[in-house]
Amino acid sequence: xxxxxxxxxxxxxxxxxxANVSQNGNESNGYIxxxxxxxxxxxxxxxxxxxxxDINRVIMSLKSGIDSExxxxxxxxxxISLSGNLSLESSPFIGQELIKYFIKPYQLFxxxxxxxxxxxxxxxxxxxxxxxxxxxxDLHNQQWLAEVKTFKKSIIEVIxxxxxxxxxxxxxxYSLSQYDNQFKEAFLYxxxxxxxxxxxxxxxxxHDPLFNLLFSIVTLTTDKTILISVLKSxxxxxxxxxxxxxxxxxxxxxGDDHDxxxxxxxxxxIDLIPNNCIDSITTTxxxxxxxxxxxxxxxxxxxxxxxxKNYLHSEALHPDYPNSVRDSQIHRLNLLLEIxxxxxxxxxxxxxxxxxxxxxxxxxxxxxxKPIPQLNLTKRSQFSGVPTTLPELTPDLYAIIVxxxxxxxxxxxxxxCYEPFxxxxxxxxxxxxxxxxxxxxxxVTQISLWKAYESQFQEIWxxxxxxxxxxxxxxxxxxxxxxxxxxxxxxxxEAMVVNLDQQEGDAPPKKKFxxxxxxPRQFSVSIExxxxxxxxxxxxxxxxxEENYKLPIGHIDSEKFNHSLNALTESIISDGPRLSKNxxxxxxxxxxxxxxxxxxxxxxxxxxxxxxxxxxxxxYNNHWLPDLVYANPTLLDSxxxxxxxLKYFF
Numbered sequence: 001x002x003x004x005x006x007x008x009x010x011x012x013x014x015x016x017x018x019a020n021v022s023q024n025g026n027e028s029n030g031y032i033x034x035x036x037x038x039x040x041x042x043x044x045x046x047x048x049x050x051x052x053x054d055i056n057r058v059i060m061s062l063k064s065g066i067d068s069e070x071x072x073x074x075x076x077x078x079x080i081s082l083s084g085n086l087s088l089e090s091s092p093f094i095g096q097e098l099i100k101y102f103i104k105p106y107q108l109f110x111x112x113x114x115x116x117x118x119x120x121x122x123x124x125x126x127x128x129x130x131x132x133x134x135x136x137x138d139l140h141n142q143q144w145l146a147e148v149k150t151f152k153k154s155i156i157e158v159i160x161x162x163x164x165x166x167x168x169x170x171x172x173x174y175s176l177s178q179y180d181n182q183f184k185e186a187f188l189y190x191x192x193x194x195x196x197x198x199x200x201x202x203x204x205x206x207h208d209p210l211f212n213l214l215f216s217i218v219t220l221t222t223d224k225t226i227l228i229s230v231l232k233s234x235x236x237x238x239x240x241x242x243x244x245x246x247x248x249x250x251x252x253x254x255g256d257d258h259d260x261x262x263x264x265x266x267x268x269x270i271d272l273i274p275n276n277c278i279d280s281i282t283t284t285x286x287x288x289x290x291x292x293x294x295x296x297x298x299x300x301x302x303x304x305x306x307x308x309k310n311y312l313h314s315e316a317l318h319p320d321y322p323n324s325v326r327d328s329q330i331h332r333l334n335l336l337l338e339i340x341x342x343x344x345x346x347x348x349x350x351x352x353x354x355x356x357x358x359x360x361x362x363x364x365x366x367x368x369x370k371p372i373p374q375l376n377l378t379k380r381s382q383f384s385g386v387p388t389t390l391p392e393l394t395p396d397l398y399a400i401i402v403x404x405x406x407x408x409x410x411x412x413x414x415x416x417c418y419e420p421f422x423x424x425x426x427x428x429x430x431x432x433x434x435x436x437x438x439x440x441x442x443x444v445t446q447i448s449l450w451k452a453y454e455s456q457f458q459e460i461w462x463x464x465x466x467x468x469x470x471x472x473x474x475x476x477x478x479x480x481x482x483x484x485x486x487x488x489x490x491x492x493x494e495a496m497v498v499n500l501d502q503q504e505g506d507a508p509p510k511k512k513f514x515x516x517x518x519x520p521r522q523f524s525v526s527i528e529x530x531x532x533x534x535x536x537x538x539x540x541x542x543x544x545x546e547e548n549y550k551l552p553i554g555h556i557d558s559e560k561f562n563h564s565l566n567a568l569t570e571s572i573i574s575d576g577p578r579l580s581k582n583x584x585x586x587x588x589x590x591x592x593x594x595x596x597x598x599x600x601x602x603x604x605x606x607x608x609x610x611x612x613x614x615x616x617x618x619x620y621n622n623h624w625l626p627d628l629v630y631a632n633p634t635l636l637d638s639x640x641x642x643x644x645x646l647k648y649f650f
Contacts, residue, residue, distance in 0.1 A: 054080065055091065062097045067120055074101065074127035081134035088135060088144045095144060102128035103154045109161050114175050122182050129186055133193040146200035155194060156210050162187045163213065167220040191229040198236035204277040211237045211277040219288045227292075228303040235310045238278055276316035278332070286336055290345045293352045301356055302589045305596060311336065312599065333603055339613065346613060349600060351620040357593040357640060358628070361585055366627040369568075390452045391417055391524045400527070402457060406477045407485045413456060414489040415530030418444070418518045444520065446495065446513040449486065450479050486515050490534050493517035569633075586638065594640055605648060614648050622649045 052060075058076055061069035077094065080086045088095035105121040108114070135141040145151060164170035165183055204211050214230050214237070221227050290308075293301055311332065318328035333339075337346040393401060393416060401412050421442040453476070454461070460473050477485065487493055493515055500510040525533075604613045626649050628635075635641040 055094075059091070059093060062094070070101070070124065071120070071127075074098075074124055074131070077131045078127050078134070081131045084138060086131070086135050086141070087138075088141045092144070095148075098128040098132055099148065099151060099154065100128075101125060102132060103158065106154075106158050106161050109176075110157060117176070117179075122179050126182060126186060126189070129189045129193065133189045136193055136196050142196050142200070146197055152197075152201060152210065155190065155197075156213065158186070158190050159194075159210075159213055159217075162190070163217055163220070167217070188225065188229075191226060191233070194233050195229055195236075198233040199239065201237055202239045203241050204237050206275050206277055206280045208237070208277045208280075212280055215281060215285055219285055224297065224300055228300060231303045231307045235307050238276075238310050238314050238316075240276065240314070240316050274317040274319045274322045274328075276314075278311065278314050278316050279318060281311070283335060283338060283341075287338070287345055290336075290348050293348060293356075298356075298359060298587075298589050301352075302592065305356070305589070305592045308336070309592060309596060312596075330603065333600070337600070337604065339604060339608075339610065343613065343616065346600075346604075347616060347620075349596075350613075350617045353593050353597040353600075354621055354625055357590055357597060358635075359589055359593075360587060361590065361640075363628065363635075364631040366624075366631040369631050390520050391522065393417070393456065393524050397524065397526070398456075402460070402473055405474050407481070407488070409457075409474070410453065410477050410482055410485050411489040412527055412530070413453060414486060414518075415534045416524045416527060417452070417456075417521055418490070419521050419533060420490055420492055420517060421519045442519055443496075443514045443516045444518060446483050446515060449515060450482055453482060483515075486518075490518050586640065590640060594642075598642055601642075601645060601648070617648055625649070 054076060058073040061073035064070075077086065077098070086094075088098075101124040103125075105117050105125050108117050108121070132145070136145060162183055165176075166187065198210075201210065211234065214234050217230050218227060218234070221230070289304060293304055295301070312329060314329070314332070315325045316328065317323075317325065318331050321327035321331060337349065338344050339346055392398075393413070397416065401409055401416070404412060457473075457476060460476060476482075483495060487495065494517055496514050496516050498512045498514055500512055601617070604610050605617070626646065629641055629646075636643060
């Protein structure tokens with residue numbers, strides 16, 4: 001039985017009719033009003049017919065204005081919009097009705113007619129908003145809604161009311177507080193609705209109310225979902241018209257040639273004046289946004305970085321640089337990084353971007369990599385390794401150390417003028433009776449050490465020039481206490497007594513009092529360097545000191561060193577989980593982090609040559625990033641690490 005449109009014909013003789021039977025006894029395909037069963041049951045009129053289509057029923061219900069009918073119509077539209085079968089372009093009346101019911105309660109709020117707002121108004125508004133939100137997932141519905149001239153203004157009024165309600169405490173009253181949960185639902189829906197529509201709102205001016213309203217929400221909200229949605233809309237609002245765009249006269253939209261000419265002139269005037277919404281963003285707002293990168297949330301971080309990318313690459317002209325896109329972009333880069341002021345945002349970005357660049361990648365842990373074997377390179381000769389004279393402190397360094405109390409003064413002087421040495425002692429076979437003149441790596445005589453200390457601070461105790469000893473400085477340590485203090489200055493040193501060669505006759509052998517484990521420096525070093533070298537673990541010696549002196553001058557066992565280094569590199573490449581060269585593990589957060597970091601380092605460190613900015617980058621990354629790259633060489637193959645960055649670490 002087929003359905004036919006139109007009203008059911010009614011006879012004047014009877015409310016029921018029998019089925020139309022053809023000559024062969026079968027029902028014909030013509031329209032019948034009832035169905036006949038073998039048991040004599042006669043179905044009522046309309047049985048088996050769907051009647052009017054849902055969309056037509058919805059239109060009639062909306063036109064009726066009856067609350068129950070409107071409620072049914074709006075709920076039905078919500079259901080239809082889920083399946084994607086609602087076309088606002090084909091049914092503009094429905095679109096206009098949805099907008100009307102959506103905006104109605106907020107118009108009453110703006111007019112401060114709070115008592116006239118009823119639950120039905122809020123319910124109708126939510127149903128309409130949800131339908132619009134679902135329907136704009138379709139491109140044609142987006143275009144239709146974006147062309148409604150008053151809709152952007154309506155969106156602004158709704159967002160303004162809801163943002164004031166949640167963030168500023170405006171409009172709070174007992175009569176409206178009952179709708180708080182529905183306001184929360186509406187706020188999420190309207191931001192979802194705005195996200196695709198904002199792509200059509202281009203060339204926004206510096207005082208555009210929607211852009212400024214949304215950016216104020218960025219600085220106020222603590223809700224991740226709201227923040228991400230707003231950032232996406234803001235990125236869309238930064239879109240500007242293509243420079244190659246030419247005005248085309250459309251007769252339906254523009255009346256006559258005169259109107260078209262005025263519209264074209266107005267468009268040209270807007271293009272010539274740098275007045276884009278991007279330059280309404282303040283440094284405070286940018287800093288608030290950048291600081292959110294410190295939150296460990298990849299989805300949120302990507303939304304922030306995507307907005308920053310659109311901000312930095314926008315071709316909108318800045319008022320100070322009306323003729324140069326690049327100068328406008330560099331100006332905004334410096335503004336974003338606060339490069340000429342506090343550099344606060346620069347600190348955050350160069351600290352977080354390298355971390356985000358490597359987020360969620362399967363990388364080797366540098367701490368699990370075996371260290372390179374420490375090799376002591378051979379001395380060039382027995383005469384060139386250890387200086388025969390003690391270095392003197394520089395005037396500035398002396399002026400600092402001489403004022404120290406004891407034993408700090410003695411300890412500091414030792415570390416600045418002597419260095420730790422790990423070689424074992426080599427017994428001299430010389431027959432020279434003046435054994436103190438033999439300079440052996442890794443040891444000094446106690447008497448020479450005390451004499452050098454006494455000579456360095458002679459002005460404290462020497463009165464040979466007729467002057468009394470200086471009372472400005474503390475006296476020197478006694479010799480015995482000074483020698484005992486050497487082991488405190490160099491924890492790996494040791495005071496020893498060495499027997500020299502056997503003398504003729506029955507005379508006992510001569511003894512030599514030495515300090516093993518230190519030797520004079522070539523040049524004095526700063527207090528910081530001296531303290532560090534004195535307290536760090538001693539290197540493991542892998543050479544025979546006695547044999548070293550038999551090697552030719554300038555000898556270095558480069559073959560052994562290169563073999564150890566190559567073996568370690570091969571083990572890193574072949575063992576353990578690592579980043580695949582086909583970049584299967586790389587995500588969009590890694591890629592956008594690399595792009596922004598490379599852009600910032602290129603413009604600030606290379607082009608501008610900012611030394612302070614380079615030091616900041618080194619401060620945050622020098623202690624971990626080179627080691628991580630060394631442990632994961634595939635970072636270079638995959639293009640996630642630029643080899644040029646390594647020069648900023650040294």
